[in-house]
Amino acid sequence: MKNLPAYIVLLPLCSALLSLALSKIHKHLGRDVVFGALAGSLVLSVVQLVRVIQNGPIHYVFGGYKIPYGIEFSVDTINAVIVIMVCTLGVLSCLFAFNFDKNGDALQVGGAYTMHALLVLGMVGMTMTGDVFNLYVFLEITSLTAYCLIAMGGSRGIVSAFRYLLVGTVAATFYLLGVGILYSVTGTLNMSDMAACLKQGNNDSAMLMAMMFLIAAFGIKMALFPFHGWQPSAYTHAHTGARPLIAGAMGKIPAYAMFRYLYCIYGKDFKYFRYVLLIIGVISVCGMIYGSVRAMAQKDIRKVLAYSSVAQIGYISLGFAIGSPLALAGAFLHMLGHAFMKGGLFFAAGAISWKYGTFDLNDFGRIYKKMPFTAGLLTVGALSMIGIPPTVGFFSKWYLACGAAQTHEYVYIFVLVLSSLLNAVYFFKVIEKVFVQADKNRKPLHPEGKGVTEAPITIMIPVVTCILMILLLGVFNVKVIDILLISLKGVAL
Amino acid sequence: MILTALDYRPGIIVLLPLIASCLIYVLGEHIRPNYREAITFAAAFPMAALVYSMIPAALAGKEIGFTLLEIVKGVPLQFSVDAAGMIFACVASTLWIVTSCYSIGYMRGHGEKNQTGYYSAFAMCLTATMGLCFSANLLTFFIFFEVLTVATYPLVVHYRDEEGTRSGRKYLAYTLISGQLFFAGIVILYSFTGRMDFVPGGFVNTGDIPMPWMLAVFILMIGAGIVKAGVMPLHSWLPAAMVAPTPVSALLHAVAVVKAGAFCTLRVVLYVFGPEAARFCHGSEILAWMAVATILISSLIAIRKDNLKARLAFSTVGQLSYIILGIAILSPFAATGALYHIVAHAFMKITLFMCAGAIFVTTHRKNISEIIGIGRQMPVTMTCFTLASLAVAGFPFFVGFTSKANIIMGAISMGQPFFVATLIVSALLALTYLMPVVLLAFKRDFYNSQFPVKKEASLPMLIPIMFTAACSLILGVMPNFGLHLYDLAAMAGNAIFGLSL
Numbered sequence: 001m002k003n004l005p006a007y008i009v010l011l012p013l014c015s016a017l018l019s020l021a022l023s024k025i026h027k028h029l030g031r032d033v034v035f036g037a038l039a040g041s042l043v044l045s046v047v048q049l050v051r052v053i054q055n056g057p058i059h060y061v062f063g064g065y066k067i068p069y070g071i072e073f074s075v076d077t078i079n080a081v082i083v084i085m086v087c088t089l090g091v092l093s094c095l096f097a098f099n100f101d102k103n104g105d106a107l108q109v110g111g112a113y114t115m116h117a118l119l120v121l122g123m124v125g126m127t128m129t130g131d132v133f134n135l136y137v138f139l140e141i142t143s144l145t146a147y148c149l150i151a152m153g154g155s156r157g158i159v160s161a162f163r164y165l166l167v168g169t170v171a172a173t174f175y176l177l178g179v180g181i182l183y184s185v186t187g188t189l190n191m192s193d194m195a196a197c198l199k200q201g202n203n204d205s206a207m208l209m210a211m212m213f214l215i216a217a218f219g220i221k222m223a224l225f226p227f228h229g230w231q232p233s234a235y236t237h238a239h240t241g242a243r244p245l246i247a248g249a250m251g252k253i254p255a256y257a258m259f260r261y262l263y264c265i266y267g268k269d270f271k272y273f274r275y276v277l278l279i280i281g282v283i284s285v286c287g288m289i290y291g292s293v294r295a296m297a298q299k300d301i302r303k304v305l306a307y308s309s310v311a312q313i314g315y316i317s318l319g320f321a322i323g324s325p326l327a328l329a330g331a332f333l334h335m336l337g338h339a340f341m342k343g344g345l346f347f348a349a350g351a352i353s354w355k356y357g358t359f360d361l362n363d364f365g366r367i368y369k370k371m372p373f374t375a376g377l378l379t380v381g382a383l384s385m386i387g388i389p390p391t392v393g394f395f396s397k398w399y400l401a402c403g404a405a406q407t408h409e410y411v412y413i414f415v416l417v418l419s420s421l422l423n424a425v426y427f428f429k430v431i432e433k434v435f436v437q438a439d440k441n442r443k444p445l446h447p448e449g450k451g452v453t454e455a456p457i458t459i460m461i462p463v464v465t466c467i468l469m470i471l472l473l474g475v476f477n478v479k480v481i482d483i484l485l486i487s488l489k490g491v492a493l
Numbered sequence: 494m495i496l497t498a499l500d501y502r503p504g505i506i507v508l509l510p511l512i513a514s515c516l517i518y519v520l521g522e523h524i525r526p527n528y529r530e531a532i533t534f535a536a537a538f539p540m541a542a543l544v545y546s547m548i549p550a551a552l553a554g555k556e557i558g559f560t561l562l563e564i565v566k567g568v569p570l571q572f573s574v575d576a577a578g579m580i581f582a583c584v585a586s587t588l589w590i591v592t593s594c595y596s597i598g599y600m601r602g603h604g605e606k607n608q609t610g611y612y613s614a615f616a617m618c619l620t621a622t623m624g625l626c627f628s629a630n631l632l633t634f635f636i637f638f639e640v641l642t643v644a645t646y647p648l649v650v651h652y653r654d655e656e657g658t659r660s661g662r663k664y665l666a667y668t669l670i671s672g673q674l675f676f677a678g679i680v681i682l683y684s685f686t687g688r689m690d691f692v693p694g695g696f697v698n699t700g701d702i703p704m705p706w707m708l709a710v711f712i713l714m715i716g717a718g719i720v721k722a723g724v725m726p727l728h729s730w731l732p733a734a735m736v737a738p739t740p741v742s743a744l745l746h747a748v749a750v751v752k753a754g755a756f757c758t759l760r761v762v763l764y765v766f767g768p769e770a771a772r773f774c775h776g777s778e779i780l781a782w783m784a785v786a787t788i789l790i791s792s793l794i795a796i797r798k799d800n801l802k803a804r805l806a807f808s809t810v811g812q813l814s815y816i817i818l819g820i821a822i823l824s825p826f827a828a829t830g831a832l833y834h835i836v837a838h839a840f841m842k843i844t845l846f847m848c849a850g851a852i853f854v855t856t857h858r859k860n861i862s863e864i865i866g867i868g869r870q871m872p873v874t875m876t877c878f879t880l881a882s883l884a885v886a887g888f889p890f891f892v893g894f895t896s897k898a899n900i901i902m903g904a905i906s907m908g909q910p911f912f913v914a915t916l917i918v919s920a921l922l923a924l925t926y927l928m929p930v931v932l933l934a935f936k937r938d939f940y941n942s943q944f945p946v947k948k949e950a951s952l953p954m955l956i957p958i959m960f961t962a963a964c965s966l967i968l969g970v971m972p973n974f975g976l977h978l979y980d981l982a983a984m985a986g987n988a989i990f991g992l993s994l
Contacts, residue, residue, distance in 0.1 A: 326566070366653070376518065386669075388643055389636035390564075398565055401677070405684030413680055417673040424669050428662075435610075436653050436661070452522070478563040 004051070005060040005073040008044045008083065009125050011037040012090075016117035023110025030110035031101065034117045035094045041124070042087035049080040053483060059130070068190035074130030076487040078332060081480070082127050082256055085336050088469075089249045089343050090120035092462035096347055097241025099354055099459055112152060116242060119145040123253045132179050132265075133189045135257060139175065139221070142253065143168045146246060152239040160233040167230045171220035178213035181206055182265075195265045204271040211276055214261050221254035224317055225287025228310045232294075235306035240350060243302070244462070247309060248343030252335045255316050262320060263328070263491040281321030285415050287314035292422035296429070301349045302359050304426055305342060308385060311419060312338050319400050322412060325492040327403020329484045330396050336480065337392030337473050341384045344466030348378040351455035351463060356442045361430065365439035371454050375434045377467045382427040384470045387420045392473040399481065498550070500557035503572035503627035506543050506582070507620055509536045510589075514616035521609030526601075533593045533612055540623070541586040544579075545976065551579040552977055554984065558629060564636070568689050571629035575693070576985035577764075580832050581756050582626035583976050584839045588748045589619050591957040595847055596740040598953030602854045605738060610647055615744065617644035622749040625756060630689040631679050631765065638675070638717065638757060642668045645750055648741045649734045660733040667730040671720035678713030681706075682765070691760055693988035695767020704774065711776035714761045719780070721754025723810040724817055725787040732806045739850030742802060746809045747843035752835055755816040759831065763989045768823040781821035785915050787814040792922035799860045801849045804926060805842065808885065811919060812838045818912065819900040827903025829986030834896035836978050837884070840965040841893055844881035845927075847958045848874050851950035861930055868935035870944035873955060875934045877962035882927035884965045887920040891969035895979065 015037030019030035052058060052075055060073040075083075094116060101109045122142030129135050147168070151161035183189060185206050186197035198207060216227065223231035235247045262280075266273065291311030298304045315338070319331020351374045352367060353359055368375035384391035397416055404412035454460060473480060513536035521529050550557050551574050558573030596615070600608050621644055624637030642665075650661035683689060685702045702710060716727075723731040734745055745751060762771050762780070771777040788811045795807035816838070819831025851874050858864050868875040884891035897916060904912035949955055972979035 329566075372518070372522075383643060388639050390640075394636075394639075395565060397676075398680070401680040402565075402684065405680050410681065413677050417677050420673050421670055424665065428665055432650075432658065432661070435647065436650050436658055438653075475564075476562070478566055481566055 001047070003060070004044060004048050005058060005075055005128055006062070008041050008048065008087075009121055009128070011041045011044070012117040012121040012124070016114045016121065019114045019117065020107070020110045023106045023113075027106045027109055031094070031098065031113045034113040035091065037117065038087060038090045038094055038120060041120070042084070042091050045080070045083045045087050048075060049077070049084060049483075052077050052080045053486070057487070068188045068193035071134050072130040072190060073128045074192070075128050077483045078487045079127045079256065081332070081336065081483060082252065083124050085339050086120060086123045086127065086249050086253070088465075089245050089339060090116070092343065092347070092465055093242065093245040093248075095458050096244060096350060096462045099456060100239070100241040112149070112239065112241065115145045115148045116245070119149065119242070119245065119250075123249055126253045127256055130191045131189055132182070132191060132194065136172070136175060136179065139254070139257075140172060142250065143172065143221075146250060149242040149246060150234050150238040152242075153237045156233070157237040157239065160230070160237045164230040164234045167220055171217045174213045174217035174220070178210040178217060181210040181213070191260065191265055195267065198265065199267070199269060207266065207270060208272045208276075211261070211266065211272075214258070215276070215280065218254040218258040219283070222251045222258070222313050222317075223310055224313055225283055225290050225310055228287070228291075231310065232303055232306040235309065236300065236302040240353070244343045244346035244350065247305065247346050248339045251309060251313050252316070252339055255313065255335065258317070259320055259328075259331075263323075267491065268323075277321045277323055280317050281412070284314040284318040284321055285412070287311060288318070288415060288419040289422065292419060292426065296422070296426045298426075299361050300359050301361055301364070301430065302346075304361070304430065305345055305349070308423065308426070309342060311423070312342070312385070315396065315400060315416075315419070318412060318415075319403065322400065322403045322407055322409060323492060324403040324406040325485060325488050326399050326406060328488050328492050329481045330399025330403055332484050333392065333399060333473070333477060333480055334396035337384065337396050337470065340466045340469040340473070341381050341393060344463060344470065345378065345381045345385075347459065347463040347466060348374050348381065351459045354455050354459055355444055355446060355453075357445045358442065361433050363440050363442050364430070364433040365437045366435065367439070368435050369439070370452065372452060373454055373460070374463065377463050378434060379431055380467050380470065382431055384474070385427050386424045390471065390474045392470050392477065395474055395477040498555055498557045499559050500547075500550075500574070501559055502543050502547055503558055503574055503623075504561065506540050506586075507572070507623045507627065509540045510616040510619040510623065512536065514613045514620060517609060517613040517616060521613065526608065529609065529612060530593070530597055533616060534590070536616065537586070537590045537593055540619075541590055544582045544586045547574050548579065548583070548976060548981075550574065551576055552980060552984070558627065564632060568630060568632045570633050571690075572627040572633070573629040574627060576981040576988065577756075577759065577832055578626040580978055580981050580985070581752060581835060582623060583978060584752070584836050585619065585622045585626070585748050588839060588843060588961075591843070591961060592740055592743050592748055594953050595743070595850070595957040598951045599738065599740050599850055599854055602951055602954070603738070607651060607653065611651060611738075614644055614647040618648070618744060618749050620644075622753060625753055629691060631682075631691070632689055634691075634757070634760060635675065635679060638753065639672055641750065641753055642672055645745070648744065649737050651737045651741060656736050660730075660736050663733045664730045667720050667727065668717075671717040671727070674713045675717035678710050678716075682710050682714065691764035692767075693764060693985070694991055695763065695765055695770055697766045697770040699770055699773040707770070707774040708776055711766060711771070711774050712779075714765070715758050715776070715780060718754045718757035718761060719783070719817065722751050722758060722813045722817060723754070724783050724814055725790055725810065728787070728791070728810045731810060732803055735802045735806050739802070739846055739853060742806070743843050743846045743850075746806070746846060747839045751809060751813050752839065755813055755831075755835060758817055759820050762820050763828060768990065772823060777821045777823050781818055781912070784814040784818035784821060785912065787811060788818065788915055788919045789922075792919055792926065795926040796922070799862055801852070801859060801861050801864070801930070802846070804861070805845050805849060808845075808923065808926065809838075809842055811923075812842065812885065815897065815900060815916070819903065822900070822903045822907055822909065822912065824903040824907045825986045825990045825992055826906060827900050828989055829982045830896045830899025830903060832982035832985055833899060833972070833979055836968065836982075837892040837896045837965070840961050840968065841881045841884040844877055844958060844961040844965060845885070847954065847961065848878040848881070851954050851958060854954070855948060855950050856944075861933065865933045866940045866944050869940050870947060871949050872947065873949055874958060875931070877958045878934070879931045880962045881965055882931055884969065885927060886923040890966070892965040892972075894969060895972045
């Protein structure tokens, strides 16, 4: 098992290649292979986390080339946890997608699962890599597959995908520019090597320039305000089967990459570090408020959730901006928690649309009568978004607020409070629709009997798993925080 | 708190209604209503028994409880039993049985919809309330406080109509905003002091937090409590929530919600800040004057209300401020009185509300002007109503007297004649707004053809009314009857101010 990090990436890659070919034999053979491979990756990533906790960080070098010339995967506790999150969401949304691949020929169906596997591969690679250029490669894999999956969501999906393509290409270019500046200063592409070189040299203005490019690049990719323009329509019109994965996990990985640059490569010795943090803090705060305000005005639940993501990604970058160990741990807890919240909410919305073919909130009136479990789970997810204990949303907010109090940035505490209240406004609007307001004449897509009829089990498993994860991460958050703090101790402010 | 004995009973007490709530939500629509209500009682009776079984330990001053796990870094999820929590737990668990029995009569007699959701949310409220009673630190307390906020919401919007929706929004706006500010207060307090656990007499030293900040933290933290307790000018959600069915009003006013607010204020003022720090930052003064204003204004508003439940709601707003005033006076007597008023008000007000509900179910009338002469039709109900009214007015030998006398003694000992005057005036005002109802119901001149025959509400409604009315009489004569609630209140009051019994 010396090659563990490589296997986690290779399994989805192989299944992606096989999926297309196998779907020629049978329409659904490809998806089974992809599902199996992603499940395998998930198991391996759990094994990896256990090993990292026991033996310390893993530094895996591809092909035996020496560092800093070869490509390195460096896995510490933080990205080991994030890889598990990505793989879990990958598996769940693959299972979920089973219900939405009835249309289309074998090639389209197989292709969708190929893209799905490649998207997971790209995100996992981006998380684990220890090489700045390799990160670019995985970033492009992630982006290209995401463009495809968004374009598969029908005619509006194509427009959204094209828009994302234009903006995303700019982001990739910015990233390359940033890396180019850093490479010209240090002459290395390996992250830890680069960090060491940057500490020795006196290149503060070049570093600041590069950092601005990187913030813009990652800001676009993670849909951080004010770079979020592409995101709401992309999340809304993406392929239904892939939406939870795209919305749940895709924004988090660039955020983690940003953390890497900020704290692992630049570090707190960087002369302008405080200013950079202040800039990130200000845009996070603006994003948290802007995203929530826009979300209030939406009638489509996909748009509500998409704009809420703009706000929630602000929590994560706010944690980076505060920078104390607790705040960083809170940011990562929120990264995990929010992935499952958003994933779970999109799964639940998918369950409703599977039955009634609608995402319009006005059609959700008293849907709890027909789908009490979905409604209940949706409520727990929404409460977690608001930050009501004992869900994980509350605890990540707690750590962020405590971190802010540690560094005496009390303004951030009140921003968190304000943001929770704004979240409450539109999530209680959803809850009100689901439980209180009168039902419209919904027409079921699938024949249903009297009384309770839930969506099929392959939809319910992802919903239940995500909501359970929200509660488990909430109640046992100290375990997660401990694991995260192992790696955070050295780098935090 | 340092625990002297490991005991899992508080945890079981919190868990019982939680399980009941989930079971009712999942099974409620699939089983017969009788079985569904059986689940409620299957949780309520053992829960009450467990609460009572801990009274001896609490009376002996033993700290029992347990630590479940570390809920956030450095702060455990901890339950423990102390005298103050015990009082609230006794009241809530006893009244849950009473209200459940009454609910069955009311909800069926009135043919209500959404009963499954109702019983499920009700049980969830009890989970939160029990959690509040036994929380040993601020964070545990806050978790259950927020759960209570959310669990009450479905009850407020029970009818699912326009008005209910509006009240629900109002309720959420008030409670969530104040809850989030409470959260900010806890975080800031924790960052200054590094402590969370409730200590009788508080753990905040006057030098811990620089002065303007200290008052700010104090206000942030009591905000949540006084919103739930309906202190003016933050009370308007409470009368709006009267659109819900009467048993919900009973829960809100007597069993859980507003009491949780008063209890929260008690914990924050006397167990976190403590008398010294509260006096030092002038927070208690602000609190006391707000309470005084509320007592007087709410009574005046109550006089003008024709809707019986609205009149009772404003009476609650005033009565809860007695508790807040008792806390804010910062003397052992007043604290004892405040704690005992939690008991007193619960029994008096639940009786009044259940009477109003009984009248509504039998006659479908809500307004006082429409029920003139009702005493002829419903003599038992109206007798109970009379007893509870006298108790609210603080007549001797009724439960309201004991608590008020203590608060007045506290005010005298602290040299606050204006507070004494307020309490006395408000007793007279209480007579002014409750006695007309009794007089109009019973005066022979008003007996008319509207209510010619004797026809009481059904037994499941009548028995709880008689029980709580009897309690408010018995506890008035013998404050220690049964559960030793007065001793517990006195113990807590003395512990806070460092006196031995």
